[in-house]
Amino acid sequence: MSHSPKGTGSLVSTEGTRHTRISGVGGYRPERVVTNAEVCTWIDSTDEWIRERSGVVSRRFAAKDETVVDMALEAAGPALEMAGITADQLGAVVCATVTHGYRTPAAAPLIALRLGANGIPAFDVGAACAGYCYAISIASDMVRGGSADHVLVVGTDRLSEATNHHDRGSAFIFGDGAGAAVVSSSDVPGIGPTVWGSDGEKWDAIRQRLSWTEIQDRSERELAGEPQDWSDAGAEDARSASTLIMSGQSVFRWAVWSMAPVAQQAIDQAGITADDLDAFIPHQANMRIIDAMVKQLKLPADIPVARDIAETGNTSAASVPLATERMLREGEVPHGGLALQIGFGAGLAYAAQVIRLP
Ligand SMILES: CC(C)(COP(=O)(O)OP(=O)(O)OC[C@H]1O[C@@H](n2cnc3c(N)ncnc32)[C@H](O)[C@@H]1OP(=O)(O)O)[C@@H](O)C(=O)NCCC(=O)NCCS
The missing domain is CATH 3.40.47.10 (Thiolase/Chalcone synthase)
Structure with missing residues (x-):
């Protein structure tokens, strides 16, 4: 029926x-x-x-x-x-x-x-x-x-x-x-189109050393009197097995070569040129990655670039807003100016957009 x-x-x-x-x-x-x-x-x-x-x-x-x-x-x-x-x-x-x-x-x-x-x-x-x-x-x-x-x-x-x-x-x-x-x-556009994506083939590049399930299994065996060797995960014990492991060089290469084109697309899709930017606020992953991106994007020399990593380190999801907050507070960029922001990392995942600063 x-x-x-x-x-x-x-x-x-x-x-x-x-x-x-x-x-x-x-x-x-x-x-x-x-x-x-x-x-x-x-x-x-x-x-x-x-x-x-x-x-x-x-x-x-x-x-x-x-x-x-x-x-x-x-x-x-x-x-x-x-x-x-x-x-x-x-x-x-x-x-x-x-x-x-x-x-x-x-x-x-x-x-x-x-x-x-x-x-x-x-x-x-x-x-x-x-x-x-x-x-x-x-x-x-x-x-x-x-x-x-x-x-x-x-x-x-x-x-x-x-x-x-x-x-x-x-x-x-x-x-x-x-x-x-x-x-x-x-009333007017203040957040440009987001250019974003991911690459699951590089899922391994930055990750927790062992899954929680694996950590639980091994810990249970340890408690049952069966000593565990954690060294295959680059760890000493259950706690350090839950920390991050990173293929530094491959992440570095990916960030340097693949992220500048993403940032450029965000500029293009926002309908502006690099000359219109008041700030470049990339993820604070590594100062050398920031320098390489600035070079590849051929940004005008006078555009302020976020370098909060020096005193804050890499704070993952907090890095772009923390760098933004510092630049505004220290008067390095004008309120109402245009900033190109880009985040990238584990996943691998990335997202970029041009925004108008508050
Ligand atoms: C982690 C990172 C700084 C390492 O720098 P690198 O130049 O790639 O370093 P390498 O791993 O090639 O090691 C180079 C040399 O330094 C040595 N080294 C590695 N770590 C070291 C340390 N902490 N202190 C001193 N020497 C170190 C290595 O043993 C190697 O020595 P060798 O040449 O005698 O073999 C860099 O790969 C990086 O920043 N990658 C991106 C990481 C990132 O951004 N992660 C977050 C993304 S969200």
């Missing part, structure tokens, strides 16, 4: 605004400064090598009990203030993070609750260092589609916890922090 459809009327669809903009940004850097000299007490390296190869001079580490949610709240406050709104005006929270302590639930509902906006849609985006630029794109589409009027985007990561501090290939590069932005409706 066949059924004919019941509904005959057409569905009502939401209608959003034509344009969106970033109306506020904020950042939070934890108090504890970790110098290269301190890192060199954990690995066989030198301050000079770390500066030369990565550009990092110091990074911040969160306090023992300071979570990605705590840091996100510190960054969200100033972002809301700059946007001129209060938390009860938010329509959603999108949190970009890969270091929230729980597989589930997400960090975002806790951020909404603690902001005093309990009840609104809140979810996490797991796109690692591309997470913030992914989330800006999603939030912008949500506002344009009429699902929310103002969306809080937070990039917050506590990479100190996800780093094996004895791994020479990664111990010096990562740091902790949070950056936030409010995406709002606008």
Whole structure:
């Protein structure tokens, strides 16, 4: 027997605004400064090598009990203030993070609750260092589609916890922090088209050493009196098996050769040229990657380039908003200017867009 459809009327669809903009940004850097000299007490390296190869001079580490949610709240406050709104005006929270302590639930509902906006849609985006630029794109589409009027985007990561501090290939590069932005409706375009994508063939290039399932299995065997050898994962124990491992050189090559064309496409699709930019704000992965991208994009020499990595390290999802916040606060870029931002990393995943600075 066949059924004919019941509904005959057409569905009502939401209608959003034509344009969106970033109306506020904020950042939070934890108090504890970790110098290269301190890192060199954990690995066989030198301050000079770390500066030369990565550009990092110091990074911040969160306090023992300071979570990605705590840091996100510190960054969200100033972002809301700059946007001129209060938390009860938010329509959603999108949190970009890969270091929230729980597989589930997400960090975002806790951020909404603690902001005093309990009840609104809140979810996490797991796109690692591309997470913030992914989330800006999603939030912008949500506002344009009429699902929310103002969306809080937070990039917050506590990479100190996800780093094996004895791994020479990664111990010096990562740091902790949070950056936030409010995406709002606008009369004129304030967020250009996002150029984004992923490459699952390079899924292995930056990843957790062992899956949680594997860690649980081995830990259970260890508890049952069967000693485990973790060295195949470059780890000493269950804890360090949950840290990140990175094929530094292949990530470096990918970032240098593949990301400049993505950034160029974001400029082209925004309908501007590099000469129109007031700032270039790339993911703070490595100073040499930043330099190579500037060269390949043939950016005019007078365009300010974010170099927050020197004092903040690579903070994954927090890196682009933290660099943005610093440039605005230090008067290096004008409010209302155009910035090209690009995030890229584990996945591998990437996203770029030209935005008008709040
Ligand atoms: C990690 C990274 C800085 C390493 O720099 P590199 O120039 O590729 O270094 P290599 O691994 O080729 O090692 C070069 C030499 O330095 C040595 N070395 C490696 N780590 C070292 C350290 N921490 N201190 C001192 N020497 C080190 C190596 O042993 C090697 O010595 P050798 O030439 O005698 O064999 C670089 O690959 C990088 O930044 N990659 C991208 C990582 C990144 O951006 N990740 C985040 C993306 S989101």
